Amino acid sequence: MQTSTDKLIRALLGLTxxxxxxxxxxxxxxxxxxxxxxxxxxxxxxxxxxxYGLVVGLDGTGDQTTQTPYTGxxxxxxxxxxxxxxxxxxxxxxxxxxxxxxxxxxxxxxxPGQQLDINVSSVGNSKSLRGGTLIATPLRxxxxxxxxxxxxxxxxxxxxxxxxxxxxxxxxLSAGRIPAGALVERSVPTPLQTSDFIQLDxxxxxxxxxxxxxxxxxxxxxxxxxxxxxxxVVRVKVPTNPDERVNFLADMENLALExxxxxxxxxxxxxxxxxxxxxxxxxxxxxxxxGNLSVTISxxxxxxxxxxxxxxxxxxxxxxxxxxxxxxGSLIQLAAGAKLADVVKALNSLGATPQDxxxxxxxxxxxxxxxxxxxVI
Numbered sequence: 001m002q003t004s005t006d007k008l009i010r011a012l013l014g015l016t017x018x019x020x021x022x023x024x025x026x027x028x029x030x031x032x033x034x035x036x037x038x039x040x041x042x043x044x045x046x047x048x049x050x051x052y053g054l055v056v057g058l059d060g061t062g063d064q065t066t067q068t069p070y071t072g073x074x075x076x077x078x079x080x081x082x083x084x085x086x087x088x089x090x091x092x093x094x095x096x097x098x099x100x101x102x103x104x105x106x107x108x109x110x111x112p113g114q115q116l117d118i119n120v121s122s123v124g125n126s127k128s129l130r131g132g133t134l135i136a137t138p139l140r141x142x143x144x145x146x147x148x149x150x151x152x153x154x155x156x157x158x159x160x161x162x163x164x165x166x167x168x169x170x171x172x173l174s175a176g177r178i179p180a181g182a183l184v185e186r187s188v189p190t191p192l193q194t195s196d197f198i199q200l201d202x203x204x205x206x207x208x209x210x211x212x213x214x215x216x217x218x219x220x221x222x223x224x225x226x227x228x229x230x231x232x233v234v235r236v237k238v239p240t241n242p243d244e245r246v247n248f249l250a251d252m253e254n255l256a257l258e259x260x261x262x263x264x265x266x267x268x269x270x271x272x273x274x275x276x277x278x279x280x281x282x283x284x285x286x287x288x289x290x291g292n293l294s295v296t297i298s299x300x301x302x303x304x305x306x307x308x309x310x311x312x313x314x315x316x317x318x319x320x321x322x323x324x325x326x327x328x329g330s331l332i333q334l335a336a337g338a339k340l341a342d343v344v345k346a347l348n349s350l351g352a353t354p355q356d357x358x359x360x361x362x363x364x365x366x367x368x369x370x371x372x373x374x375x376v377i
Contacts, residue, residue: 035200035213036253039234042199043191044108049147049182051102053137054078055120055129055154061173062098063124071099071124078135098126102137102150104182111187115180118150128173130156139182150182193242198249200234207231208260216255221248264372266361273354275361277372286369288360 054074055062065072072092079086086092104118120134132154139148154176192198202209210228217226217236226236236252239245264280304315364370 033257033259034253035216035255035257038204038209038257038259039200039202039213041192041249042201046108047106047141047147047188049104049106049116049139049141051137051139051150052123053100053102053120053150054135055098055100055122055126055132056096056135057131057133058096058098058126058129059131060095061126061128061130062095063122063126064095065093068099068124071097074099098122098129098132099124100129100134102134102139102182104139104148104150106141106147106184106188108188108190110184112184114184116148116150116182116184118152118178118181120154120176120178122174126174128156129154129176130173132176134178134181141188145186147186147188148182148184150178152178152181154178193245196237196240198236198238200236202232202234205231206263209257210234212257212259216257217252220255221252266370266372266374268358268361268374268376270358270376273358275354275357281370281372283364284369284371286364286367288364 052074054071063071075092075094075097076086099122100120101123102118102120104116106116110116118139120129122129134151134154136149136151138146139150141147155178156173156176157171200213202213207228207230210231210233213234214226214228217234218224224237226234228234238248261280262278264278264282266275266277266281268275302317304317306313361370361374365372365374
């Protein structure tokens with residue numbers, strides 16, 4: 001007599017076989033993309049800026065200077081710049097100030113006077129930056145030069161309250177953002193106008209994509225202008241006149257590409273159990289069996305009572321019970337060419353957890369039955 005589990009397995013196997021036969025004749029669909037989505041001009045990029053500053057005006061939620069002495073030192077140094085000299089031996093312990101790190105991205109072609117959005121994060125033990133004001137903070141690049149100045153009122157997307165040992169908090173209170181909170185003071189030169197050639201760097205190394213980019217440019221702008229150097233770089237000859245060069249780049253980055261199906265890849269997040277795969281992932285013929293092993297440990301406290309005149313003391317001991325339970329795994333036979341997305345659905349229907357799928361996919365790859373690149377992050 002067939003059980004409900006046997007019927008479910010037979011139904012899933014029938015669905016898998018049907019999908020596998022469909023995958024044998026279904027043609028690969030080319031993907032349409034533009035050059036701007038698969039490549040970028042070398043040298044035209046943003047630059048990271050970082051600064052150290054102070055946030056003032058907090059409602060008693062700032063750093064505890066006894067545990068973060070650098071906050072008090074920073075405040076003393078800032079006051080000295082304004083001519084305020086503290087008497088020797090005087091230490092300040094304000095609760096309305098916090099030391100923070102300020103970060104921003106300097107976009108390409110940024111000019112002095114333009115505004116940037118900045119992120120402010122506490123580096124001490126401040127409870128909240130809500131309602132604080134960032135004092136003028138220089139933002140430096142990797143070369144140590146100041147490229148922007150940041151200042152303004154923080155926006156913290158959170159709220160919190162505490163009383164009597166109880167605490168309620170919504171979102172994160174130790175980081176905030178200041179829209180348009182920095183002014184650019186120095187521009188970063190780009191090599192866009194320094195040569196008769198530009199270099200396109202592909203987002204991912206792929207010879208087919210490099211060839212498609214070179215062919216699209218030569219077809220639209222003239223033969224011989226673009227050359228695929230390798231699987232990552234395409235070299236393009238551009239006009240010398242700045243206005244014509246900008247027009248050329250504007251037209252070039254919007255050229256459509258007909259790309260073949262991407263390489264089969266599976267990305268696994270071992271920490272969260274997430275699995276992401278593209279449509280090119282398929283399987284060779286294989287059989288999968290996976291059982292569940294559960295270990296249960298229970299501890300029961302017991303009291304050891306000595307005799308009345310033994311002179312001993314009452315002791316509390318622990319009695320541990322360990323139970324191991326292993327459920328049998330169902331054997332599933334998968335046909336060659338089956339799409340992995342449908343296989344994962346079948347495994348999920350049988351009760352496979354994301355952690356089970358991680359182990360199954362890695363075993364399939366080791367057995368040579370998984371036709372995809374497996375990447376674990």
